[in-house]
Amino acid sequence: MEEIKTVQPAAEARKSKKIPLSRIVIYVVLGIWTLFLFLPVYTLFVSSITPAEEASGATFTWFPSRPTLMPYVELFTHDPYLSKLGLPTLAYGFINTMWITLLPVVVGLIVSGLSAYAYSKLDFPGRNAIFKVAFAVSMIPLGAFSVISYLYYDLLGWTDSALPLIIPGMFGSMNMVFFLKMYYETVPNEILEAAKIDGKGTFGVFFSMLLPLAVPAFIAQFIFGFVGGYNSYMGPLLYLPQDDASTWTLQLALSKMQEIFPNDVNIRCASMLLGMLPLVVLYCFCQKLFIEGISMGGVKG
Amino acid sequence: MERTEILSAAEDGAVSAPRPQQSRQLQKKKWTAHSLLALFLALLPMLGFLLFSTAPLVISIVALFCDVSIDWQGISFSWNDFNGFRMIFDGSFGKGTQFARDFSSVFWKSLGITVWLGCTQFVTLLIALVLSVLLATKVKGSKVFQILFFIPHICSSVSVAFMWNWMFLGQPQGILNTIFGTDIRWINNPKTIPWTIIVAIIWQAPAYGTVMFKAALANVEQAQYEAASLDGAGAWQRFWYVTIPGIMPTIFYLLIAGIGAGLLLYDMAALIVPDPWGSTIGGEDHMALTLMRLVFYFNDHRGSDPVALSAASAISWILFLLVAPVSVFLYSRREKRMEG
Numbered sequence: 001m002e003e004i005k006t007v008q009p010a011a012e013a014r015k016s017k018k019i020p021l022s023r024i025v026i027y028v029v030l031g032i033w034t035l036f037l038f039l040p041v042y043t044l045f046v047s048s049i050t051p052a053e054e055a056s057g058a059t060f061t062w063f064p065s066r067p068t069l070m071p072y073v074e075l076f077t078h079d080p081y082l083s084k085l086g087l088p089t090l091a092y093g094f095i096n097t098m099w100i101t102l103l104p105v106v107v108g109l110i111v112s113g114l115s116a117y118a119y120s121k122l123d124f125p126g127r128n129a130i131f132k133v134a135f136a137v138s139m140i141p142l143g144a145f146s147v148i149s150y151l152y153y154d155l156l157g158w159t160d161s162a163l164p165l166i167i168p169g170m171f172g173s174m175n176m177v178f179f180l181k182m183y184y185e186t187v188p189n190e191i192l193e194a195a196k197i198d199g200k201g202t203f204g205v206f207f208s209m210l211l212p213l214a215v216p217a218f219i220a221q222f223i224f225g226f227v228g229g230y231n232s233y234m235g236p237l238l239y240l241p242q243d244d245a246s247t248w249t250l251q252l253a254l255s256k257m258q259e260i261f262p263n264d265v266n267i268r269c270a271s272m273l274l275g276m277l278p279l280v281v282l283y284c285f286c287q288k289l290f291i292e293g294i295s296m297g298g299v300k301g
Numbered sequence: 302m303e304r305t306e307i308l309s310a311a312e313d314g315a316v317s318a319p320r321p322q323q324s325r326q327l328q329k330k331k332w333t334a335h336s337l338l339a340l341f342l343a344l345l346p347m348l349g350f351l352l353f354s355t356a357p358l359v360i361s362i363v364a365l366f367c368d369v370s371i372d373w374q375g376i377s378f379s380w381n382d383f384n385g386f387r388m389i390f391d392g393s394f395g396k397g398t399q400f401a402r403d404f405s406s407v408f409w410k411s412l413g414i415t416v417w418l419g420c421t422q423f424v425t426l427l428i429a430l431v432l433s434v435l436l437a438t439k440v441k442g443s444k445v446f447q448i449l450f451f452i453p454h455i456c457s458s459v460s461v462a463f464m465w466n467w468m469f470l471g472q473p474q475g476i477l478n479t480i481f482g483t484d485i486r487w488i489n490n491p492k493t494i495p496w497t498i499i500v501a502i503i504w505q506a507p508a509y510g511t512v513m514f515k516a517a518l519a520n521v522e523q524a525q526y527e528a529a530s531l532d533g534a535g536a537w538q539r540f541w542y543v544t545i546p547g548i549m550p551t552i553f554y555l556l557i558a559g560i561g562a563g564l565l566l567y568d569m570a571a572l573i574v575p576d577p578w579g580s581t582i583g584g585e586d587h588m589a590l591t592l593m594r595l596v597f598y599f600n601d602h603r604g605s606d607p608v609a610l611s612a613a614s615a616i617s618w619i620l621f622l623l624v625a626p627v628s629v630f631l632y633s634r635r636e637k638r639m640e641g
Contacts, residue, residue: 026435030446033432037453037504040464043476047467060479111345118343124336127343134347139632142354143565144620147596148613149357151364154371171349202338231457233568238600251459255572269467272460279455287448290455294509295516 041273048072048269055266071266075274078267080260081245089245089260090271093253094278100162100236100249101229104169109221112172113214116180117206121192131181138174150238160241165232169225176221183217184210220293230279250275364614368607385611399606408616411583411590417495418570418591419563421502426555428503429510434540436511437518447515454508462572465501469493469573488574491586498570498589502563510555514548521547554634561627564620567593592620 047055048071050064079088087095118124119131153164187210195209211218236252248256254275257268283290363369365385367378387394388404395404432450436443453461468476471486478484487493521544529539545552574589576582582598583590599613 023440026438026440029431029435030440030443033428034446034449037449040468040476040504044464044467055474058473060474060476114342115344115346118339122336122339122342124339124343125332127339130340130343134344136632137347138350139628140354141561141621141624141628142358143562144617144624145354145357145361146565147593147600148361148364148610148617149353150600151369151371151610152353152357152360155360155376168349168353171353172346174346174350177346202335227455231455231459233457233459233572238597251457254457254459254463257463265467268463272463276456276460280452283452283455287451291447291451291512294451294454294512 044269044273048266048273050266052264052266071264071270072274074264075261075267075270078261078264085246089248089253089256090250090274092246093248093250096162096248097230097250100165101226104166105222105225105229107170108172109176109218109225110172111170112176112221113180113211113218114206115172116177116184117210119177120181120184121189121205121210122202135174135178146234147238153239159239162240162247164239165235169229179221180214180217183214187213216292219289223290223293227279361614361617364610365618367611369610370607381608381611384608385613385615388608388612389615398608400602400609404612407582407587407590408595410587411592411595412619414495414583414588414590415564415566415592418498418502418566419560421499421506422556422559422563424499424503425506425559426510426552429507429514429555430552432507432511433514433518434544436515447511450511451508453505454512456505458505458568459572461501461505462569465497465504466573469497489577489585491584491588494574494584494586494588498573501569501573505569506559510559513551513555517548517551518544550634554631557627557630561624561631564623565593566591567597570594571597592616596620 043060046062046064049067049069050061051066051068051070054064054066055061075090076082076088079090081089081092085092119127149164150159153159158164158167191213192205192209195205200208231251232249233251233255236249237255240247240249240252245253245256253260254271257271261267261271360369363378366381366383368381368384370377384394388398389408390405392403392405395402436447436450466488469487470476470478471484471488471490472478473484475487477487485493487497525543525547526539529543534542570583570589570591571594574584576598577584581587583594596613596616599609599616603609603613
């Protein structure tokens with residue numbers, strides 16, 4: 001078989017002979033990883049289109065002889081909550097997820113954007129010192145307290161509602177501020193000065209000049225926030241009322257599929273695939289934005 | 302009305318400053334309506350932090366040392382004689398509570414499992430590094446592989462956990478049992494339980510690292526490779542002496558941040574290995590009981606005995622101390638970046 005060297009372009013043939021990283025080895029490794037990633041997804045898919053009577057064999061059915069899309073239909077039509085809510089649990093969950101995620105992410109981004117604007121382009125006494133303190137304080141890792149915070153929200157009377165999932169995020173975060181501030185610093189002050197001379201006020205300069213110029217940074221942060229919010233499970237599990245399906249987010253609804261469809265594993269498999277679909281489709285369309293957003297954070301973070 | 306002062310490059314430069322340095326200094330100290338507005342905008346995220354991050358912290362300190370009860374009459378505290386700590390460190394104490402169980406052994410086991418699962422990050426990073434180096438060779442189709450490899454990152458832990466639960470189904474028609482021709486009850490066997498979670502983490506976590514490493518690899522200077530080649534370094538030597546030092550900051554960052562997040566693992570463990578019926582928590586033999594799950598358990602049972610909340614607070618603080626060094630590191634790294 002043909003051995004092709006695939007080392008860095010700078011490599012000299014003489015050197016690369018020592019370690020012949022052949023193309024075949026690379027493809028085998030990449031292929032094995034692809035198989036590992038997508039074999040489980042395939043089994044979900046196969047199970048979701050296999051009729052129940054065919055799935056009861058002695059071993060796993062890799063290729064159903066009579067594939068059916070009924071589980072995808074029954075997921076919505078056989079939903080026991082359908083009559084109570086007027087919508088299937090998943091559809092309700094998707095709508096809940098949208099507003100519970102978008103509200104804090106969008107508002108939080110604008111607040112963080114304004115805060116970063118104040119720290120990098122506006123002047124007030126003690127600006128740099130305050131930024132340092134704010135940043136140091138925000139680095140305290142409070143993730144360990146995410147469950148025990150329940151006590152505090154209980155005191156506020158916010159438990160059994162989506163408020164603890166929405167309100168805190170609307171204040172933005174110093175992490176976002178840090179990231180956006182880094183980005184703003186690449187925007188020359190003269191441009192903002194010019195907008196100011198054009199008669200724009202503090203907010204006018206931000207919304208008409210800085211925000212449009214920093215759109216890539218905002219998109220990167222939005223994707224982070226949106227993917228995190230869409231997929232979050234522990235927060236909704238803690239705070240949303242477990243007995244009221246109309247408040248569940250999509251992920252919470254998905255985690256309850258075992259209770260909703262206890263006897264139909266193919267419907268449960270279908271629900272998981274459908275739950276993944278929106279983000280995967282979004283990713284396929286703006287794949288570049290996702291990757292760039294992540295690597296931008298990586299090089300900077 | 303005077304507009305908020307926008308710092309211009311000219312002002313920072315000494316030569317073309319429109320005002321003498323001294324008067325600028327004086328003006329800087331002055332509070333105007335606009336500098337107040339700027340301060341307000343700047344402090345908004347801090348306000349959120351104070352209201353929703355530090356306030357729960359204060360309450361959790363109170364809950365460490367007091368029995369807290371919240372009802373329609375309001376909140377009440379009473380000194381609890383370190384019962385929260387006794388609950389998790391003193392084996393005989395837990396037996397006298399409503400739980401009637403020795404939680405100290407559960408706690409230590411849970412700590413061990415949490416650290417064990419947190420260490421999966423080493424494997425994750427190694428895989429991410431190998432994949433990103435292979436992708437960086439730009440073989441035909443590497444773009445497609447790169448796109449595919451990122452997909453696990455956008456899948457929710459609920460779906461990933463369900464998927465692996467399905468793979469590990471403990472019946473002959475379970476997928477892994479079909480592939481290996483075995484009949485192992487993966488999710489119920491204490492020996493295999495941690496591995497089901499580790500495999501799911503390994504399925505999902507390298508996606509993020511691969512993209513980060515890919516970006517870091519692209520940032521290593523080509524000139525260094527050329528120089529190393531001229532010095533007679535082979536591919537392996539170039540990798541070891543040029544690539545690795547070049548991406549070391551990224552490796553370090555991912556390792557530390559990943560372990561920090563891994564110690565707080567909840568979703569994946571709770572979803573793949575749910576609490577079985579009865580009083581067992583965290584799967585058979587507590588083999589999937591991370592500390593976060595234990596906190597969750599106590600929080601869920603706060604109604605049965607006030608000591609539950611104190612114990613939950615105590616474990617939260619122990620977790621905090623475990624994770625704190627991570628943040629100190631991340632902080633110093635960011636501070637360097639701000640100055641550099």
